[in-house]
Amino acid sequence: MQGALGDCWVLAALGALTVDRQFLAHLLPNNQGFKMHYSGIFHFRFWQFGEWVDVVIDDRLPFLHGKYLCVQPRSSNEFWPSLLEKAYAKLKGSYQNLHSGFISEAFVDFTGGVNLGFSMRNDSFDLQNILRGAAKSNSLMASIIYNSEGSDQELENGLVAGHAYTLTGIKKVSYMNGWEYLIRLWNPWGSGEWNGRWSDKSREWEKIDVTWRKRLNIPMEDGEFWMSLKDFEQHFDHIYICNLTPIFLEFNDPPQPWRRTMYVGPWIKGSMESRGLIYETIFKNPPCLVTVRESDRFSTSCNVLASLIQKPCGRQIMLKRDTIPAYIMIQKVDPKILEDGLPNSFLYQSRTEDLSSDLIALHDVSFRGTLNPGTYLLIPYFMRTDRELDFILRVYQRSTDYADEVNNSRAEDMPTFDSRITHDDTYENIFARYCNKTSEIEASQLQKLLNEVVLKDESISVKGEGFSLDACRAILLLMDLNVNGKLNLKEFKSLWKHLDTYKNLFRENDLSSSGSLNISSLQNAVEKAGFQVSHAMLKLMVLRYGDSERINFSSFVCCMIRFEMVTKAFRNLNKDGRGVYVGEEDWLQIIMSS
Template sequence: MLAPSSAPGATGSLQKVKKLNSQDFRELRALCLSQGLLFEDATFPAHSSSIGARLLPQEELWQIQWRRPTELQRNPHLIMDGVSRFDIMQGEIGDCWMLAALGSLTLRKQFLENVLPKDQGFQEDYAGIFHFRFWQYGEWVDVVIDDRLPTINGRFLFVHPRTSNEFWPSLLEKAYAKLRGSYQNLNGGYLSDALVDLTGGVQVQFSLRDPPPDLEEILKAADRSGCLMGCSTPGQARRNIELRNGIVQGHAYTITGAVKIPYRNGWKHIIRIWNPWGHGEWKGPWSDNSRQWDRVEPKYRDALLRNKDDGEFWMSCENFQKQFSWLYICNSTPAFLDFGDEHCSAWSLTSYTNLWSPDLPRRRSHSSSAGAASTNPQYFFKVLDHDPNTYNVAISLMQKHAEDERNLKIGFFITKENSRVLKQIFFRTRDVTSYLTLSPGTYAVVPAAAEEQEFQFLLRIFIKNQDYNETPNSLTSPGLPMDVPRENQDSSYKALFLKYANQDSTIDALQLQQLLNEVILKDEMTSLGGRFSFDSCRSILALMDLNSNGRLTLQEFGNLWRCLTKYMDIFSREDRNRSGFLDVAELKSAIQAAGLASDARLLRLLALRYGDAGGRLGFSDFVCCMLRLDTLSHAFQNLAKGGSQILMTAMEWLTLVMYT
């Protein structure tokens, strides 16, 4: 079984990326700088083999010149004024599917920083070498390239930036072409594949020929929750047939926004869409110069309308369904399935890699496919509870093969407790994903192929966290404060959790430290006493970790967040001189305000243990102190059962105090 792909420290995680062709960016750059040379990548050479034999006519292949940005521009930059979808203009290759995903990526900083490392550029330590990261079959892969770009007569063959001296789009496209074997292998593909490759996430597709009834709400919810979104039009790809209304057939687009605005005497749902060509827009209702905008209040029109030929336009949801065939939504977990729900659910992930083979012995089965009847592996998972109105399981099966091989028709069967097949799904795509509402029980997933050909696969099983509404029953469970927390802090803690969480929807001590320092310490008052150290975050996590596994689930983080907001209010009230610290007298009042007991000796010990040289506690130390005091006080009350004494073995006592 694989660990989740983002597990810190695991090979293939963002902390320890896998190096394509064993090329180490920093080592290669340092070597080039020490020798005064510009990097030349022998694994993806400046040669027609990197283009591909069938992409261009032979006479054009002979004309290609590979030029570095420093040869094309006097003052090249990797990035100028931030990364934007408007930096991208598609070239002579049919990779709109990848560029539409890339356009969406530019809107989501949390994903963009994973793909586009910051430790490179043309201004410092330039050695003609760059690198980018992509997710491939459960692992993040670092792809090193040189910066020689294919040109003909001084013009870019493929992606070219709108600003002549900004090169991140061209270099990122080259890295993706290297990952997939050649530029030719980018000439046609699936938008859904690119969304997953740029995020490591899971995607859902909606047919707009039979759209869900709440499509408008789905789009708005996906936009609010930070999903990547794209769409495609019907028709034959790569023919570039542009209709009179401005829509290109067989083409992929980025969805960049979805809003509901007052219009006439009601409301109108409109969708913002971007064309990777960088120009060419919808000419119908709600386009840049349409009369519909004349009837929109100026404050909405000024905020939404960008009247430029930059490839981006608005259209109504009704016209969106008529002009486009598929909608794609992707995020790191299937939390986007909670459309219309105010809270963001956390999901756990289990991943497996294995080989499916048609040659394994078969056994009798009532299913329709020999694949399900073979002795190929089955993967079990358990559902504890469910809401019949929402999805609680997502299953993604991905086939791994060389880029020049065709996709097999793959899929899986789902059975419950050795009974008949409940569901089967097969498609001829790289990634087959299904979303399910399953009742409590034990289930098995059986990967299979419809053809007599073996394939290597990655199976991912996402299950909605099932302890969200459970009442914790633990000796070390802190009492939940009954105070109503500050609305501006508590309303978004679930989205905040998902922003910092691993792909298995948990937070470790390092992520907790980052979250607390970036979010809690934004307040000037709380930041005066110093930052949360890694050791203090390990202590905080241990106090809230009901499962004693070194990670916080969404429920456990919710308990912590309520405590944090409560302590922030208390700290603010008791720090009357606004120094950012509490002295011993103020600490005593704070403990009383929290409903806890103390005496003079305990106060002195707390000031020694958690205070500075003067016995004062900053906010981060105050949080550690209060959480431990609160947790152990409630643990004692639970064990004493109303009395004033408890009887414990030495091991019970050590288990209680050593981890917390």
């Protein structure tokens, strides 16, 4: 919960991180705690200007009159929010520098992803589909209500103007012979909730199915509440969405990968005048070339997104007062002209296709647009002449052929950049995201993958702590045909097929969505998988992998993989149908590897 410091923008971003812990796991490295080898320090990772920066802090937190001065944990043994806030304050120079800021900046610093803002008052966009796409892609979401007076102002409807909220969910419910989209929000204060339609005690809940009511409406004064999409659009002014790629914009078209190209370079001092560009020096600044192919046309409103981040030269900290109004110009060019270099008169003679209508004074400015096939020149534009600064320009292209590289060899002063292919959710792309440099997956990487990808599948109910490292070692050994302690792509493909099968079996038999199976449900699942088992074997499965009565999803996966692999080994050895005779070495290998 928020303390005395006015950093609701930080707390709203932290609240979004807890919704999808794949981002939190990178920000907060594992194996830190108060038990073994505790030394009184913690370290966190933040994304700053193209790289991850490690920030180390001690365990002392500011108190005043017996209370936390800044963020206040919900329980007496929860420390990570306060420690993370302290690390972020150190990164920014002080706690004072966290007072009043931008959610978009916190999102990018915490994830290294791309942020996009939508104005409810000025932008023309499909809010319903944008939110559905963001929720489906596990994107971080937050929203704000503007207040012209600057300070927080509590309104009669329970909302707070001048304040940031985290979006924690979106649901479609059957209501009054129709459908209603509901938005769930969280107030970083930990209290103070919306009191209108679909609030905790509103009558609307009495008119929906009792199952959904029990699942969604849990009246508590914890700062979290539901409201209709219509009310959300009416009362909130701006929404921010962040993910590793702009995948949340794909709400209608089939998913396509987004390719990221990153340009890092200095903005040359004196390349701007108060009346506009200085054409003799403008091309000393590194341009970015983007090629859009005919196959890159999509029915959605965006196939190119550019994110411009600025920082002062010579130091890492970029404070709110340091930001310069920024802009991106984009112009279509003839590739033949680039062979001899662009003439100074080029900008006068070419039509500008701007990705933004206004100069914006933000640390991270993102623009989106739809470009027709052709070659384009992107030029960062800063409205100052007396300062030299560094910038990072990240360009995301939605493409059907992401193997092609953007041709950057014709601009003489073009900086080096890295081009990383981002993902959809095919098993190949998931493997690529988590494998090591030799294109193999080890036990620790498999654990991260299973907990961050498989357990995030909303079609199954998850209960328990997830996949342990020992469980992942056991799974790896069972699927590792080469017996080298790693999975290659072919072996991972086989595992992924098993996981899809087990997810379907678990979902079909967890009728109450409790996140676990009893013995009867387990028997149905095993039999649907094609195996006949005795009651004694079922009891043994639950005793070995569950809590003597029920078995959760991660344990079910481990149990089924082991059962299936051992059964297959037995059948391979039982060639005459009379049973199996194995030597000591073969027997030990089967037992130890399973």
